[in-house]
Amino acid sequence: MKNNLSNIKKAINYLNKDKCVGIPTETVYGLAANAYSSVATAKIYKLKRRPKKNPLIVHYYDLKFLKNDCELNDLFLKLYKKYSPGPISYILKLKKGSSISKFVTNNKNTLAVRFPRHPIARRLLKNLNYPLAAPSANISTKISPVSPEDVKDEFGKKLSLILDGGQSKIGVESTVVELVNKPQILRLGGISKNHIKNFLNLNLIYNKNSKKIKSPGQSKTHYSPYIKLRLNIKKSVKNEAFILIKKRKQKNKDFFYLTKKNNLKEAAKNLYKTLRLIKKKKYKSIAIERIPNVGFGEVINDRLKRASYFK
Ligand code: TXA
Ligand code: MG
Numbered sequence: 039m040k041n042n043l044s045n046i047k048k049a050i051n052y053l054n055k056d057k058c059v060g061i062p063t064e065t066v067y068g069l070a071a072n073a074y075s076s077v078a079t080a081k082i083y084k085l086k087r088r089p090k091k092n093p094l095i096v097h098y099y100d101l102k103f104l105k106n107d108c109e110l111n112d113l114f115l116k117l118y119k120k121y122s123p124g125p126i127s128y129i130l131k132l133k134k135g136s137s138i139s140k141f142v143t144n145n146k147n148t149l150a151v152r153f154p155r156h157p158i159a160r161r162l163l164k165n166l167n168y169p170l171a172a173p174s175a176n177i178s179t180k181i182s183p184v185s186p187e188d189v190k191d192e193f194g195k196k197l198s199l200i201l202d203g204g205q206s207k208i209g210v211e212s213t214v215v216e217l218v219n220k221p222q223i224l225r226l227g228g229i230s231k232n233h234i235k236n237f238l239n240l241n242l243i244y245n246k247n248s249k250k251i252k253s254p255g256q257s258k259t260h261y262s263p264y265i266k267l268r269l270n271i272k273k274s275v276k277n278e279a280f281i282l283i284k285k286r287k288q289k290n291k292d293f294f295y296l297t298k299k300n301n302l303k304e305a306a307k308n309l310y311k312t313l314r315l316i317k318k319k320k321y322k323s324i325a326i327e328r329i330p331n332v333g334f335g336e337v338i339n340d341r342l343k344r345a346s347y348f349k
Pocket of ligand 1: 210
C-alpha cells in the first residue's frame with residue numbers, strides 16, 4: 039500500500055473498528071491497534087503469538103493524550119525534548135483512571151511509550167483520538183520487519199492492511215529507558231546509551247540481566263532467524279553465509295555486506311534485512327565477522343547474541 043491520503047484514511051477506518059494495521063516507523067515496522075481497546079490489543083497478541091505477560095509499547099503523537107495516561111516526571115520531559123519524536127521509548131508510571139487496556143500493560147502500573155518520527159506514523163497518530171499499541175510486526179522471537187514485504191512475510195493474509203513507508207531508516211528497535219524506579223536502560227537501540235548518559239550526566243546502567251526479565255526485548259531468544267549463528271569469525275566455511283562489515287578483495291556469492299565502509303549505523307540498518315534474505319536463501323549456517331562493540335556495534339552485537347540463542 040503506497041502512502042497516500044486514502045490509504046491513511048483506510049487505516050484509520052480499520053483501527054476505529056478494532057482491527058490491526060501494519061505501520062512503518064523509523065526503527066522497525068509495528069503491528070498497531072487502539073491502545074484503549076482490549077478487543078483490539080488482544081488481536082495483537084494473537085497475531086504475534088506473543089506471551090500475554092510481555093507488555094506493549096504505546097505510540098503517541100505528542101504529550102496531549104499522554105498526560106491522561108502517565109505521570110510525567112522531569113527526567114522524562116528532558117529526554118522527550120531532546121530525543122522525541124525519535125527511536126527511544128520511555129517507561130513511565132501509569133496514571134490511575136487511564137484508558138489504556140490492561141492487556142497493554144499486563145495489569146502492571148507502568149507503561150512503555152514512544153513518539154515515532156516516521157511521517158506516516160505521525161500523520162496517522164495525529165488523526166486518531168487514541169494512541170496506538172504497536173510491538174514490532176513479527177511473530178514472537180523472530181526477526182523484526184523493516185519493510186512492508188517483511189510484514190507480509192510474517193502474517194500473510196491474516197493481516198489485511200500494511201501501510202508502505204519504505205525501508206525503515208534506523209532498522210533496529212528503539213532504545214528503552216526506564217524512568218520510574220532507578221533510571222536505567224532496558225534495551226539498547228536507535229539512540230546510543232552513551233549519548234543519553236552524557237546528555238543526562240547520569241551514570242545510567244544498562245540492565246541486561248535476563249534472569250529477572252523486565253522487558254521482552256531482554257529475553258534470551260529474540261530477533262532470531264532460527265539458523266545456527268557463529269559470531270566473531272575470520273573465515274567462513276563452505277556453503278555458509280558470511281556477514282561482513284569490511285570490504286574483502288575476493289568475490290563470493292555467500293558474502294553478505296551490512297556495510298562496505300565499516301559504517302556501523304549503516305550496518306545496523308541492514309542487519310534484519312540481511313538475516314531475512316539469508317533465511318530465504320535457505321542457508322544452514324551463518325558466520326559473522328567481529329563487530330566492534332561501540333555505538334551501533336553494541337546494538338548489533340546485542341541482537342546477534344539473542345538471535346543466536348535458540349533451541
Ligand atoms: O522501535 C520500537 O520500539 C518498535 C516500533 C514498532 O516502535 N517496537 C517494539 O516493540 O520494538 P516490541 O513489543 O517488539 O518490544 C517491546 C519492548 C520490550 O522489549 C520492552 O523493552 C518494552 O517494550 N516494554 C513494554 N512495556 C514495558 C514495561 N511496562 N516495562 C518494561 N519494558 C516494557
Ligand atoms: Mg519485538
